[in-house]
Amino acid sequence: MPERPPGKAPIKVVLADDEWLVRSGFKLLLDVEDDIEVVGEATTGAEAVEQVRTTRPDVVLMDIRMPKMDGIEATGEIARTVGLNQVRVLILTTYETDAYVFAALEAGASGFLLKDAGPSELLHAIRVIAAGEALIAPRITRRLIAQFTAARTTVRTNEDRLAVLTQREREVLALVGQGLSNDEIGTELLLSPATARTHVSRAMGKLGARDRAQLVVIAYQTGLVKP
Known part of the structure; x- marks a missing residue:
């Protein structure tokens, strides 16, 4: 950078x-x-x-x-x-x-x-x-989060916690959980990086996430991304 x-x-x-x-x-x-x-x-x-x-x-x-x-x-x-x-x-x-x-x-x-x-x-x-x-280090982080989330019990179900998100925001959250950047998310979903960033920001706001790292945790906790 x-x-x-x-x-x-x-x-x-x-x-x-x-x-x-x-x-x-x-x-x-x-x-x-x-x-x-x-x-x-x-x-x-x-x-x-x-x-x-x-x-x-x-x-x-x-x-x-x-x-x-x-x-x-x-x-x-x-x-x-x-x-x-x-x-x-x-x-x-x-x-x-x-x-x-x-x-x-x-x-x-x-x-x-x-x-x-x-x-x-x-x-x-x-x-x-x-x-x-x-x-x-998203690759390492994904592996670690997957490893330690697998042993945890999610308090709220996937649907309960993610009900506030639109379908597009769920798709974006899943890709954030996989470690993709805004540019990579845009390429995957045929969106501009700015639009992808907007979806990420909205997901953060709706889920009460402090930052992008917290979105990764939520993606694994809710089962949106599988270990």
């Missing part, structure tokens, strides 16, 4: 990880980017919430395993806080902590990235999240 146009405010980022070396490495990488600014650091989930309330960042790089309050709890706290609607949480995880990803998405995370991702992938992820695209 291209950098922000000249004159546009940089993407503000908070780093939340209890390992100093990890935070330092991320900060060194981000500090040299003209369109990204690190505005805060935290070693616990509680500190992360406080930093977010104070600095109002665009993106939080959130580790899952932290003392006092873990990354999932902190993500939920941020998502529930009035006035922090525009803050996007990017969960940092390892293969050992993948079981927590679905819970993090339910809590309000906008996506996740494996900790062993390369520098270019991290920078791309931050820019995508800040631009509102929300979901990172």
Whole structure:
């Protein structure tokens, strides 16, 4: 994704990880980017919430395993806080902590990235999240969501929860659940990207979804997309 146009405010980022070396490495990488600014650091989930309330960042790089309050709890706290609607949480995880990803998405995370991702992938992820695209690594995310949703019982039936959607919005939701972008949805359904984006926005509003990642969760929870 291209950098922000000249004159546009940089993407503000908070780093939340209890390992100093990890935070330092991320900060060194981000500090040299003209369109990204690190505005805060935290070693616990509680500190992360406080930093977010104070600095109002665009993106939080959130580790899952932290003392006092873990990354999932902190993500939920941020998502529930009035006035922090525009803050996007990017969960940092390892293969050992993948079981927590679905819970993090339910809590309000906008996506996740494996900790062993390369520098270019991290920078791309931050820019995508800040631009509102929300979901990172869709192939991996789809597999994880499918795996952990399969073991859960949906409280409401497909028809009950999706009754507010038009048939076209259901089709769009199913494709969002499969990880397709607006451009790809438009191609699949013979719609313009702008029209596809409108359908996505309407589905989000009707279902009370915080962002695109939440739509993916709902698509699996309701059985619209099968594991």
